[in-house]
Amino acid sequence: MDILCPVCQNRLKRNEKIWKCVNGHSFDEAKEGYLNLNLHNSQNSGDNPEMIRARQRFLGKGYYDFLREKVNSLLKEEDSLVDLACGEGYYTSYFCCKDKVGIDLSKQGLKIASKRDKGTTYLLNSIFHDPLKDECADKVITIFAPIAREEIVRILKKDGQFLLVRPDRYHLYELKEAIYDEPYLNDTEDIEIEGLKQIGQYHIESEALLPKEDIQDLFLMTPYVNTTSKKDKEKLDQLDRLKIRFCFIIDVFEKAN
Numbered sequence: 001m002d003i004l005c006p007v008c009q010n011r012l013k014r015n016e017k018i019w020k021c022v023n024g025h026s027f028d029e030a031k032e033g034y035l036n037l038n039l040h041n042s043q044n045s046g047d048n049p050e051m052i053r054a055r056q057r058f059l060g061k062g063y064y065d066f067l068r069e070k071v072n073s074l075l076k077e078e079d080s081l082v083d084l085a086c087g088e089g090y091y092t093s094y095f096c097c098k099d100k101v102g103i104d105l106s107k108q109g110l111k112i113a114s115k116r117d118k119g120t121t122y123l124l125n126s127i128f129h130d131p132l133k134d135e136c137a138d139k140v141i142t143i144f145a146p147i148a149r150e151e152i153v154r155i156l157k158k159d160g161q162f163l164l165v166r167p168d169r170y171h172l173y174e175l176k177e178a179i180y181d182e183p184y185l186n187d188t189e190d191i192e193i194e195g196l197k198q199i200g201q202y203h204i205e206s207e208a209l210l211p212k213e214d215i216q217d218l219f220l221m222t223p224y225v226n227t228t229s230k231k232d233k234e235k236l237d238q239l240d241r242l243k244i245r246f247c248f249i250i251d252v253f254e255k256a257n
Helices: 049-059 065-073 107-116 149-155 173-179 212-220 230-238
Strands: 013-015 018-020 026-028 080-084 099-104 120-124 137-143 156-167 196-211 241-255
Touching: 049 107, 049 212, 065 156, 065 196, 065 241, 080 149, 099 107, 107 120, 137 149, 149 156, 156 196, 173 212, 173 230, 173 241, 196 212, 212 230, 212 241
Parallel strands: 080 099, 080 137, 099 120, 137 156
Antiparallel strands: 013 018, 018 026, 156 241, 196 241
């Protein structure tokens, strides 16, 4: 896939660890291997290091492997793939596609991703203004992240597909029961994206009995960590084990001709 210069939008060519366009704009790869094309000093720098470490520990124990395998079954080796909000590449690195680009704003996440996965081009950039050519991707994926609607439609080829992974109704409900006085179900209303039509939807789930340390890591990698009171957070300290359901929706959209 062509990577475009964020200054003039001409194609960047790679020579060793330097990427340069015809106008002489030049960008060096970080020592870990990712390419920083973010020209804006945005305060939004992606997930923080604590969240990333917790997610690494948790995902490393295989709890979400069933999700990764299901998404991978919807891909083809010959697909060109863009993973928007790829984080530390847990999913991206597993996918079977030969031509892969992962985009995220977290330097900490991309350092991990690019060090362990040399087969993917990792870009430090906003997913809402990505440096990719129009109609360059067969598949675009977003897993537990905001939907960059306009960019997804722009970079998808005709008949290309967008895969969206989001929580199903009862995802982590037992964790919320343990924390909140009034636990709530997740919103599962259908998603509409102008320029795409939904052609499929999968509901998958698994469950596991989590020990104390994994309960804590799971909580740290969720959005709840930023919205839960100190009093409610302390309830987790009283848990030695907790059986939790992992429930996901995978929406499949296709770009209309």
